[in-house]
Amino acid sequence: MRMKCPRCPQSVGLALSVLCLLGSLGCVGSARVVSENVPKPPAGNTSDTSGASFAAEVRLRSELAALFEAPRFDHTLWGVVVRSLNSGQSLYRLNATKLVMPASNMKAVTLAATAEQLGWDYRYETQLLTRAAIEGGVLLGDLIVHSNGDPTFNRLHTDPSEVFTAWANELKRLGIRTIEGRIIGDDNAFDESDLGAGWAWDYLGYGYAAPIGTLQLYQNTVSLEIRPGDMVGDPIVVEVWPAYSGLELTVLARTVVADAPFTINLSRLPGQSSLKVSGSVPVGAQAVTQTASVPNPTEFFVRSFRAALNDNGIVVRGDAIDIDELADADHVGTPRQLLVHRSPPLTETGSVLMKVSQNLYAETFLKTLGGQTARGNTVAGREVVRAVLASWGISPDAYVQYDGSGLSRYNYVTADMLVAILTRMHRDPKHTERFKATLPMAGRDGSLAQRMKGSRAENNARAKTGSISNVRALSGYVTTLDGELLAFSIIANHFHLPQSAIDAVTDLAVERLANFTRQ
Template sequence: MTPRIARAALALLLLSPACAARQQWHGAPAADGRASSVGAISTLAADLDALFDTPPFDTALWSVRIERAGGDVLYEKNPRALAMPASNMKIVTMATAAEALGWDYRFETRLVAEGDVRDGVLHGDLRVIGGGDPSISSVGFGPAPLFGEWARALRAAGITRVTGRLIGDDNAFDDERLGSGWAWDYLAWGYAAPVSALQYGENVAVLRMRAGAREGDPVEVIASPPGHGLRILSTVRTGAPDATANIELERLPGQPTLTVTGVVPAGRPVNIRTASIDNPTQFFVDAFREVLVDSGITVAGPAVDIDETEGYAPSGAPRTIATHQSPPLSELGAHFMKVSQNMYGETFLKAMGRDRAGKILESWGIAPGTYNIADGSGLSRYNLIHASMLTTILRRMYEDDRHRAWFSATLPVAGHDGTLGRRMIGTELQRAVQAKTGTIANARSLSGYLTAPSGERVIFSIMGNNFLRRASEIDAVAEAALTRVLRELASRSPQPPAPASR
């Protein structure tokens, strides 16, 4: 959001007839000389109604609820109207996963040798048993350090040759890799990466695009890390130095061919995009096998997804060679929420189970049939929730001593980090807002906590759907609303008593 848009939205609010009236009347005086809260709240509501209902924003569907942490409702607009939350769905996923699994929960991945070991040879298969760890990643466009550690563990176990296969076991999760309701034109991009119980490099290939020396020259496209399995077909060309980089990706589900088109300006730094890979389990074992071979460990058989081994049975007695544990959920959750990492959301939902998430929500007073959860990330357009549901969840996290600090630490902070790092800078809201953003086509959301200078905490959810304006304009409306609330809280803060007459 640009400062110009923010100023315009706030000016629209402050110059509205309702707000102008507020300059003259703050409600009937109370016994202590302060305006009555009833009058103040009704005026705040009129001001915010004027903001949300002013063209061109009046044609959007707004679901809004703003309440004090103590329980008083400051403002509502269609608070139970079902809306697409976009990445505000991650609030639901994070809260229920924390309740179901605990903040100390760690995902486990095991390397198992199946068969007898004689004279440095494993007569059987190597099997990698995944538990859903989303954090095993490559470093510097190369392989994961974990793979090197496991190669050394195999040598320490006396294994330098495997007669069988390298099998990726992803049976801890079902085989539905994509979320229900994901748009087909998302699927080639890294933000729509599939999910599996065996995952590597966030299930994406990193594409580095280096422009040529002259306009019209082909652009070099380098895909990493090794083992991605994509077949790159690129027609990207070098554009003029003042051109804007414009890259499009296309890949059909189940197919390895990735088509890359567009323009990269001449003389600019390397342009980077991420592309989803097709099968995370196959990606993992292919990449691991390459490291084993480079480390001098021969694997005679292929690297395979266990789903491709019809009638699979262990080739021998299993022996655990190495076990890897992920960072705790508290750390994974901070990455998930701060940068809005979709694949983590799908992982958390599968790890706890959709039914378990629903039972947790019901225990919090959110009845089945009042919402629809289609995925864990918010990428699906089938997700339908409402502002009251989000503020209920946010309140549960705030009031529960087990969750308050950990959950708050996952949220982006305005003007400081995550997806809010470049928003609200230099405004009253900078560092006063801790909230989750959300964006898909024609849906924008912001839900979380607002802290007044006095320390008073407000819980809020603002979701806008079905708009034809730029997302930055919807952001401006939400931020203007929060600014108005912040000023209302400041105007109601208890004033120090007047000095006694002498």
């Protein structure tokens, strides 16, 4: 017996008719799903293959609707698009043109525009410069460190201590054993605004919200090793690494009884060096490490470099300072280059951005884009992104960009827009493989290392994750059982469920796509 629903085309058959009987999924209150997702059957003399393909698409839509339209998601706003990159056909759409917060899926937008504008071979440069002469092993003046924003002086690439040692050796090869002047950090390639646009004050003390500069060391963060005191009521113990952070710690957290929760909060106001460490640590607990942002990246860099020079046998007489402290008279004369250090190419820095979801890299890329037309700044960078997206046919009505990383809650995108970018990157030969290689792979690496293990999506799906409070996102590519390549974007906003519940449904959807067959 075939059951019918007045809102479902009869040709769709039993699968969709049964769907209409399910209270959480059916036609009642779900006309938008039907209008977006039910295709017309193939016209004319349809082969068995096309008929099977049509039926398979109907089943896929029904199963995805069963996931995203379940009653427990009544208060959740999903934006979902699945598109075949073989045919260009949309296989599933839900709120595809609704603006939703993307969290770190904004990084995919930033990287795509950066790759298009600067190319995958783009490298940052850091120079050591001077206006002074070298006499008898002495540099008779200042040593200037100038960079256009290299974010890679960290252990994700080359250990900065190794770079500083190599610089010291090169200076000694040039005959320098003593620097009579100062170590000056020239950070003027970017503007003075060092926070991402739209960032909230309550997380500025944490490493993931580190300020942006042109001289950037250890991602402009330090590690805090946190452990309990000896007795209940004692202040906790906090050790900072590396030195020269410029932070002034105020430790308010106390040691508590053994079965109490371990909670640590970091608080630092914009432009302030005081970092407040509050919370509680159970007596006898193992030490944990937390990252904290530094107040002045330039000073952190040059102070650390000065110490490294001294450690490597070059005596520095002067202080390490930010160039903003100099009087105009100190800028007289054109400096000459002593050495230049080049970062890894965008193929590598882009992989760190996407796999580790490194906010600092994203904001640096955005300011670098702005630096193509003005002094590097976020506003100019957004205009470059807008121009790139417009050239790809993406309307400015489809997104609102504040920062480059997605940490701001003022960012909005549509799932359609993200899939359009994924489609563009796939179809452009200069981007295809390089862009995909930056994405985390399910069950293997980056932010997807522990997800979708044991499924067909493992070692198959490549996608960018996104997470801020009440926002989860996953956008990327997956290959079906038939070898068909799909692009997808799945974004959840406004949910009150645990993030793990959202991730579980998202992963099930991607696993279903990996198992899709038209046979």
